[in-house]
Amino acid sequence: MESRHDSYNQHISAQYNAELEALKNHLLEMGGLVEQQLGDAIDALLRRDSGSAAPIIDKDAVINQMQVDIDEECSRILARRQPAASDLRLVLTIGKLTNDLERVGDEASKLARLAIDLSEDAASPSNLLEVRQLSTDVVDMLHASLNAFARLEVHQAVGVVIADRETDRDYGSGLRSLTALLMEHRDSIPTLLNEIWALRSLERVGDHAANIAEQVIYLVRGVDVRHLSRKELKQQHLDQP
């Protein structure tokens, strides 16, 4: 039975409704903060602005605490309510999503640190083109995956899973162009290496967004798609709205 958008306020126990609703809201709050951190970090990186990068690193602790709190909430509901079916899938999914979101938070901190490094490095021969391109894609993916979770939209989640495979390819080609520049511009090695690290971080964000999307598919449909090929995904008609 597919999870429905309104299904968390129909329990006989009003208290249980409130607990599940709060859990979902806390996860969305964490997602919102992580998105903001990522956006700010990318912004600082592209502007090579060390001033706006420092607060991002500090804020990571808030995300870590949110992970701990939400995980505790999940344990409490599992122990006290013994959720079943879509409720069980919601609690299990959120337990996993906090992990991915916390990792995206870590990547945002890493990007902020790279922004500080880059502000001190020589000018970039690439003009941060590869980082700029990949960052637009992964920010969209993270946003879409959280949207899919909030609205329980499977086809949007499938879109993110498929987009991640393209992101992996873009990461590969970005890496190749930066490696080529490394050989040409020996005086810019530290700058280019930092760009490669940034590219790697962004690629990891894409992976986490895809993990989130896969969990959303499990939450809504109860099927595990983590190890399916693109073709198999299409065969299951999961990409239809």
Next chain:
Amino acid sequence: MSAELSLKPRHLLPAKANKRTGMNVSVDGLSLYYDRHTKALDDVSLRIKRQQVTAFIGPSGCGKSTLLRCFNRMNDQIEGCRIEGRIRMDKMDIYHPRVDVSLLRRRVGMVFQKPNPFPMSVYENVAYGLRIGGLRRRRELDEVVERSLRAAALWDEVKDRLNENALALSGGQQQRLVIARTIAVEPDVLLLDEPASSLDPISTLKIEELIYELKSRYTIIIVTHNMQQAARVSDMTAFMYQGRVIEFDTADRLFTNPKEKQTEDYITGRYG
């Protein structure tokens, strides 16, 4: 069919025939009317496998206990009760006119919600059915009584109290004694109607553990109000509502991803 039912008690048969694995039970188009207007079961069809635990869950009045009572023909005695459809255990049609109901009940044991030991000693409770079955020799009786009490995970607690009145046992012990009494006559199918609902949580867990231990030798069918219990003990679960089986699937699937909305609403505690 009738040859199957005229078998002697198991313990009088050679050792090989004594190896129990239960019976497959199939229900086809079963409907039951308590009177002309009250349809308690509505076209129920199920395949229940041997060596598995099958649970029936559903709200009060959904027909789960009625269905359970069809397997040992306890509804037949109710005046005005009419049954359509068929129940087969392996190949025998248990509603065939030539079926001897008392022999059927020897093969289909039942345990009820409230422990109902006989007001006699622990030993005699278990030996009772064996004596009726014609077993007289003390040594054989001793052997079967011990084996049954061990199988019911009660032996260690009562081995020094065999001659005490069974009513002196705790509720949980009484229920396990009733199970020992039921399995002493070596049935093929065990029907459990809310077997733990009057017991404390520890006794409940002991009964559940016992169900798990017994399932390799019987076909076990359990009715329970306790959904977590059904999720813990059953291999297959049927959700019933208004006399119909709404969904019948593996417990794994039914409790994580049921197909029907009615099942989902019931097991998650939503408004139906």
